Amino acid sequence: MQKIRIAVQKSGRLHDDSLKLLKDAGISIDNGREQLKATSGNFPLEVFYLRNGDIPQYLRDGVVDAAIIGENVLIEKGEDIITAEKLGFSKCRVSLAVPKTAKYTGLKDLDGTRIATSYPNTVNNYLAKNGISADLHIINGSVEIAPNIGLADAICDIVSSGSTLFKNNLKEVEVMLQSEAVLAVSPKISAERKEVLTKLQFRIKSVLRARKSKYILMNVPSDRLDKVIELLPGMRSPTVLPLAEKGWSSIHTVISEERFWEVIDELKQNGAEGILVAPIEKMVL
Numbered sequence: 001m002q003k004i005r006i007a008v009q010k011s012g013r014l015h016d017d018s019l020k021l022l023k024d025a026g027i028s029i030d031n032g033r034e035q036l037k038a039t040s041g042n043f044p045l046e047v048f049y050l051r052n053g054d055i056p057q058y059l060r061d062g063v064v065d066a067a068i069i070g071e072n073v074l075i076e077k078g079e080d081i082i083t084a085e086k087l088g089f090s091k092c093r094v095s096l097a098v099p100k101t102a103k104y105t106g107l108k109d110l111d112g113t114r115i116a117t118s119y120p121n122t123v124n125n126y127l128a129k130n131g132i133s134a135d136l137h138i139i140n141g142s143v144e145i146a147p148n149i150g151l152a153d154a155i156c157d158i159v160s161s162g163s164t165l166f167k168n169n170l171k172e173v174e175v176m177l178q179s180e181a182v183l184a185v186s187p188k189i190s191a192e193r194k195e196v197l198t199k200l201q202f203r204i205k206s207v208l209r210a211r212k213s214k215y216i217l218m219n220v221p222s223d224r225l226d227k228v229i230e231l232l233p234g235m236r237s238p239t240v241l242p243l244a245e246k247g248w249s250s251i252h253t254v255i256s257e258e259r260f261w262e263v264i265d266e267l268k269q270n271g272a273e274g275i276l277v278a279p280i281e282k283m284v285l
Ligand SMILES: Nc1ncnc2c1ncn2[C@@H]1O[C@H](COP(=O)(O)OP(=O)(O)OP(=O)(O)O)[C@@H](O)[C@H]1O
Pocket: 009, 010, 011, 012, 013, 014, 050, 051, 052, 053, 054, 069, 070, 071, 072, 073, 090, 091, 092, 158, 159, 160, 161, 179, 180, 181
């Protein structure tokens, strides 16, 4: 079987979570990132360690078949590249910010200003759509410092917690896009490698599904079973087992973590006790 070549960020915010995802999908990677290329011992796959910003071009050229990359980078440099899967980590937004003291009433206030950014295409497209034109200063890092050193009136950069903006006396005024890590696919992938990629995607989906879900067990008075089951969605329906003590049953089911917190009070009100919550490793539908 032909190996698929997948690009992973060499170092930075995506690196660890990307490798963890492959590992959770049961793929072992044999050598370290110093070699820039590593092979899996148990899946037809090679990892290329590359800079996030260079990956769209590698995908376009077909030098790699797939990549784990920030969606924001694809929007900036690779709109022609297909996103196969959202991966649920490295969530952030790309926003416009101005000094805290600046008066900001709307996007029109940015007309004719100087904006510092590492995402010129994203900013240009966004401003053009809104009929605004600005003078872009393209810098590769530490963008948030630009207004403080007189280089720009506004910036466009990644925001997550907002602490970098806060520390630099800036305020977020427009969210241009939301981003997370994605699995991107080369338009040049061969049919044979596409088959291997489909297998990888199947595994990744099972891992992502499992990450969002919990396996829960609880003891419930048997006369309240119907009400409790109503609160609990299962993969098919909950499993109900009798306890040794008469009048009590044990319910087992799979539930999203979000739903669990929504129904916890009602479960308790209906007599559920001894509630156990366990992580799930894989979830195959
Ligand atoms: N503060 C953040 N919180 C969450 N995700 C982030 C944050 N900063 C960046 N990201 C996401 O992680 C990706 C990689 O960011 P990182 O700063 O590690 O690398 P980079 O400098 O953009 O890329 P390169 O690998 O080319 O050096 C970004 O493209 C974005 O999708």
